[in-house]
Amino acid sequence: MARKPIIAGNWKMNNTASEGVELVKALKPLVADAKCDVVVCVPAIDIPAVKKAVYGSKIKLGAQNVHFAEKGAYTGEISANMLKEYGVQYVIIGHSERRQYFGETDETVNKRTLAALAAGLTPIVCIGESLEEREGGLTEKVLDKQIAEGFKGIEDFSKLVIAYEPIWAIGTGKTATAAQANETIGYIRKRVKKLYPHKNAGRLRIQYGGSMNAGNAKELMAQPEIDGGLIGGASLKPNDFAAIVHFDK
Ligand code: PEP
Numbered sequence: 001m002a003r004k005p006i007i008a009g010n011w012k013m014n015n016t017a018s019e020g021v022e023l024v025k026a027l028k029p030l031v032a033d034a035k036c037d038v039v040v041c042v043p044a045i046d047i048p049a050v051k052k053a054v055y056g057s058k059i060k061l062g063a064q065n066v067h068f069a070e071k072g073a074y075t076g077e078i079s080a081n082m083l084k085e086y087g088v089q090y091v092i093i094g095h096s097e098r099r100q101y102f103g104e105t106d107e108t109v110n111k112r113t114l115a116a117l118a119a120g121l122t123p124i125v126c127i128g129e130s131l132e133e134r135e136g137g138l139t140e141k142v143l144d145k146q147i148a149e150g151f152k153g154i155e156d157f158s159k160l161v162i163a164y165e166p167i168w169a170i171g172t173g174k175t176a177t178a179a180q181a182n183e184t185i186g187y188i189r190k191r192v193k194k195l196y197p198h199k200n201a202g203r204l205r206i207q208y209g210g211s212m213n214a215g216n217a218k219e220l221m222a223q224p225e226i227d228g229g230l231i232g233g234a235s236l237k238p239n240d241f242a243a244i245v246h247f248d249k
């Protein structure tokens with residue numbers, strides 16, 4: 001079965017609820033005929049307002065993190081069921097900024113991913129190497145560890161999305177070449193299939209993330225291994241984000 005492309009915006013800590021509603025209002029008509037899955041991953045506090053704003057459109061709602069416990073004494077955290085009750089369908093897990101600034105590890109990524117899946121959310125799990133690691137020839141080794149430790153216990157890979165995000169390409173304007181992204185995503189797919197055979201790994205969707213924009217989306221999305229994009233900066237501009245959604249035009 002062909003893998004349906006998925007373009008997801010990561011607003012990060014941008015847009016108040018009212019700004020988010022304005023952005024969605026502008027975006028809705030621009031993506032009304034989208035053929036791929038379109039997602040906006042918004043700050044948690046924006047969720048109620050953006051939920052209303054996306055109603056009746058192609059745009060699906062996503063969050064940017066989730067805690068792994070069902071409930072309890074975890075001040076400041078948000079559970080998968082809390083997101084689910086608000087109509088959230090997707091959640092980014094293990095973004096490199098969370099790994100870098102908030103102590104996220106492959107182990108916590110794994111716990112959050114299993115909790116999100118158990119609640120019926122679709123995790124978008126981010127993996128990727130730093131510039132130092134790529135230049136040191138360590139990309140595959142780093143990815144192997146992230147795949148082995150981050151995806152333990154997953155029963156069905158058709159129910160999650162992986163975002164391959166080379167850290168050196170995030171927010172830097174430096175995109176991996178289409179060939180580099182395709183090759184590395186091909187490697188990730190091969191590795192997941194090898195480590196998790198019989199877990200529907202053939203239906204796993206893998207996005208590229210890292211300075212994807214209106215100008216380079218077409219070439220990146222034309223690569224056979226690339227099933228979508230996780231978009232930071234360009235997702236804050238409705239016209240740019242819509243142009244990426246329409247990569248096939
Ligand atoms: C991201 O934050 O996931 C990302 C890919 O950001 P940008 O598109 O701005 O590089």
